[in-house]
Amino acid sequence: MSKVIIFADPHMIPEGATIAGIDPAARLAAGIAHVNTWHGDAAWAVVLGDLAHGGDPASYQRIAALLGELVLPVAIIPGNHDDRAALRAAFPDAAVDADGFLQQVIELPEARLLLLDTLHPTPGQMPDGRHSGRLCPARMAWLEQRLAESAAEDRPVLIAMHHPPHATGFANMDTIRLENGPSFHALLARYPIVRHITCGHVHRSISGIHRDIAFTVFKSTAHQQPAIFDDEDSSLSVDEPAAYGLLQIGPQGVIAHSEDFELAGVDRSRRRATTGDAL
Numbered sequence: 010m011s012k013v014i015i016f017a018d019p020h021m022i023p024e025g026a027t028i029a030g031i032d033p034a035a036r037l038a039a040g041i042a043h044v045n046t047w048h049g050d051a052a053w054a055v056v057l058g059d060l061a062h063g064g065d066p067a068s069y070q071r072i073a074a075l076l077g078e079l080v081l082p083v084a085i086i087p088g089n090h091d092d093r094a095a096l097r098a099a100f101p102d103a104a105v106d107a108d109g110f111l112q113q114v115i116e117l118p119e120a121r122l123l124l125l126d127t128l129h130p131t132p133g134q135m136p137d138g139r140h141s142g143r144l145c146p147a148r149m150a151w152l153e154q155r156l157a158e159s160a161a162e163d164r165p166v167l168i169a170m171h172h173p174p175h176a177t178g179f180a181n182m183d184t185i186r187l188e189n190g191p192s193f194h195a196l197l198a199r200y201p202i203v204r205h206i207t208c209g210h211v212h213r214s215i216s217g218i219h220r221d222i223a224f225t226v227f228k229s230t231a232h233q234q235p236a237i238f239d240d241e242d243s244s245l246s247v248d249e250p251a252a253y254g255l256l257q258i259g260p261q262g263v264i265a266h267s268e269d270f271e272l273a274g275v276d277r278s279r280r281r282a283t284t285g286d287a288l
């Protein structure tokens with residue numbers, strides 16, 4: 010069984026700044042320490058977009074230094090807050106496809122994990138100021154090629170992407186999800202080998218099934234989305250505990266865990282219930 014760690018939406022900011030009263034650097038550092046302590050045997054860590062809140066070089070340098078502490082190989086994809094050029098400058102070894110998008114294939118013994126770049130071609134954000142995502146024709150072609158290859162090899166496929174390709178129940182975030190989600194799902198329907206989709210963007214723990222494909226949205230390693238379903242403001246943020254995601258990938262399927270590392274602390278794991286009762 011393979012383990013993959015998911016760091017969603019770290020939203021790094023310059024030193025001394027805060028978001029919703031919290032320091033994203035301190036939280037990410039605690040998450041990295043927790044992973045290094047308890048999951049150093051994971052195959053990969055995937056940073057699922059929104060690496061820098063303002064897309065600025067200083068924040069990218071800051072998060073690159075933190076991620077350098079991980080004992081795992083790290084893969085990154087961009088989110089709507091990122092500037093692709095600045096991100097690539099700070100991570101010169103990051104994998105890119107032939108068109109310069111931050112997309113790659115991670116081969117695991119049990120499945121093939123496809124990382125997709127859903128950042129709109131305009132660096133930073135949509136021309137009208139919105140933060141929705143899009144898979145342009147070049148990226149859709151890349152995806153179709155990978156799906157066709159995987160189908161021919163009878164390899165199960167998992168997908169990780171920043172923007173959810175369908176609604177997740179929050180009015181504010183649903184308006185800025187992947188714009189061409191229906192086309193994306195129509196493509197996947199032609200290659201019924203995709204087992205699970207991992208997303209960020211919403212800053213909440215959400216799971217379910219859409220068009221017969223299971224999905225999990227993971228919380229941010231920084232600030233979270235409040236449980237308000239009908240507000241149109243996509244900048245709502247609250248200081249709720251941070252988490253990272255952990256996928257256990259086996260020959261029969263995927264198990265998705267959300268680890269609230271701030272609540273747990275790095276020393277919590279060996280404690281046992283004093284009553285002796287099972288959970």
Ligand SMILES: [Fe+2]
Binds near residue numbers: 020
């Ligand atoms: Fe985000």
